[in-house]
Amino acid sequence: MRLSRSLIPTIKETPAEAQIVSHRLMLRAGLIRQQSSGIYAWLPAGLRVLHNIANIVRAEQARAGAQEILMPTIQSADLWRESGRYDAYGPEMLRIRDRHDREMLYGPTNEEMLTAIMRDSVQSYRDLPQMLYQIQWKFRDEVRPRFGVLRGREFYMKDGYSFDLDYASAVSSYRRMMLSYMRIFRDMGVRAIPMRADTGPIGGDLSHEFHILAPTGESGVFYDKAFETIDLGDDTYSYESQTDLDVFFDHMTSLYAATDEKHDIDAWSKIPEADRREGRGIEIGQIFYFGTKYSEKMGFAVVGPDGAKIHPEMGSYGIGVSRLTGAIIEASHDDAGIIWPDAVAPFRAAILNLRQGDATTDALCEKAYASLGDCVLYDDRPARAGEKFVDADLMGHPWQIIVGPRGAVNGMVELKRRRTGERAELSLEDALAKVRG
RNA sequence: CGGGGCGUGGCGCAGCCUGGUAGCGCGCUUGUUUUGGGUACAAGAGGCCCCCGGUUCGAGUCCGGGCGCCCCGACCA
Incomplete structure (x- = not known):
């Protein structure tokens, strides 16, 4: 592009509302403009970064066997009543009414919708497993949006969902996604660390958060220095090999890694002092296994080989794409401005x-x-x-x-x-x- | 949701206490100048002073009520 003909409005002075460095730099470098609290317009250079990040996600998700789809941002309240989350979700969910006074909502996540789609489309165990994802705008009406795109109300997110016939297969999907996520973040030029996490409103009993290290991160993180030299190579781990996935998962989860909320002083003290690393982290992804929670509540079952109904085991997998643009800047900048990793830079x-x-x-x-x-x-x-x-x-x-x-x-x-x-x-x-x- | 702050040309701010012609720096336009890390000079353009109401001869300024935005905390991809 010729800069003389581009809308890349850089600004010399720091906008008063921007407190943290990535927010300041995104405004100053002409990437975004705020439209409302926690809601941003993406200008040409910013959109290129967003697309670059999304395309890295697409490439690696495809290799991991996930299929891309696109679901609507607006959903029916009835769908969420089926799972019981319409009332459970709270005021973070933006509820709206259409002209016929039907209750609708702007989707904060899509477990219900995809489960309904699967319910309509899949009847046989032969059709599973399936792994689907989309990259779509979400809305969560945060009480207090802040930090620019790091905590917006409207945000661009990759959300993926796995459907498996049994627990073992679901765990395999979970592990495949963990490997895929680590490779995705590597490909973006940042270092991410998986940390055991609470499951929150999504539910379930197995979850990891991915944090990237940045001095301005929101949470303190404690981790084994082995994470600094993790080998994620295709020659080392194959998506097709269950053994590889298990070895990888065991390696990831055997190393110490925790945010300050979950920090275990005893376990930490058993790690040789030379191997301990402390820093700050920004959460840029989370993966969940939650079993049959939605498939049961929403009546999604397939017929098994013996004629019996099977409620698929599910997991969901998120990456904050718009958040990553800010998080990468937090991890990679200096006094003069942004230092884009090659893979995500708007321009080489x-x-x-x-x-x-x-x-x-x-x-x-x-x-x-x-x-x-x-x-x-x-x-x-x-x-x-x-x-x-x-x-x-x-x-x-x-x-x-x-x-x-x-x-x-x-x-x-x-x-x-x-x-x-x-x-x-x-x-x-x-x-x-x-x-x- | 508790606590605090701020809304004045595109951006950053002063003016408000003590009511009386709306200012400064940057940016923008034109010209001259300069030319390898935000040049200098000159001349310009650009403002429902967030909104509504009240007080007053007169409101950016005082009073009341809204709205918007930011920060700290609780909450959160």
Whole structure:
């Protein structure tokens, strides 16, 4: 994209309402604009990040055997009466009425709806197991939204659901999702740690939360340093191998990891001091096994091989996609601005034209832009160099291709790596090769 | 839901106590200048001072009632 023709409204001063760093930077870098408390509009650069994150989720979920679907945001209250959650959920659920005075709601999660879909569509044990997910907007009317997209009321979330014939199979699905989640977060360039968790209103008896480490995280976390060097490779663990999934799960759950709420001093003290790590974490995902809670209440059963009815064992699996955009910034920034991991950056690189209007410089920039295409942001504004440097650092592009008249006459540019600050004088061709990776 | 704070050009704020022509910095527009880390000068544009009501000759300012937003706590993907 050409910055001169893009709506990426960076701002110099810190908006008064933004207290934490990711919120400030998302506003300043022109990623989002607030519309109401806890409700945000996503501008072009912000939406690209959201899509990048969602696509990483899609790719790895597909490999784990999950199918993508899309369910509506608006649901019928009747559905939730079947599970008993219409009354149980409380004021976090946004309840609305349509013109015929029918009770509706803006979905905060989708166990009921998908169970109903399955009930209508699946009758035989031969059709299970199934693993389905969607990436869709949710609404939870938080008492006190804050921290920008980290605690919005409207949020973009991946929610997945597994349906299995028996407990063993359900546990296998759960373990497969745990592996998939760890790989998803790795692919985004952040380190996540699974921690045993309470199940909350979703119900059930097996649950883990995933936290990514960030100095500004909401909760204190305690973990074994082995999490810093976890091997998640395809050669080590296969989704197809039950043994692999079990080994992986045992490895994850045998290592100590707890938020401050669940911290166990005794267990902690048994870990060699050199292996203990303390930090702050932001929850970016949670997985649950909850058995037949919904399939029984909502009358979803399949006929088994012996003709008997079987209520499928279910689990659900969430990733806060919009929250991740903020969480990644919390984990990856400096005083100058965002430092995007390559995989989620809105643009792989920015081309900084330091002398807009200088024929040689312009030509070299155009060449770079034509070569890299949509994955770069070409700063072709008639602005001063300093302003372009500052904005590029703020927006956090992994690479900056700095083109000025001094080097341009020889076809040379300066390539800067945002994360390390390293710079090198290179020919344009060499710089482009590096940016392409 | 308890406690606190704030609503004044796009952004950050002053003015309110003590009522009397709506200000500052940044940004924006035009020109000159400058040109490798937010240049300097000049000239401009831009404001139902959150809303409604009251007091007053006169309200951004005082009083009452709303609405919105933020922060701390409890709660939470």
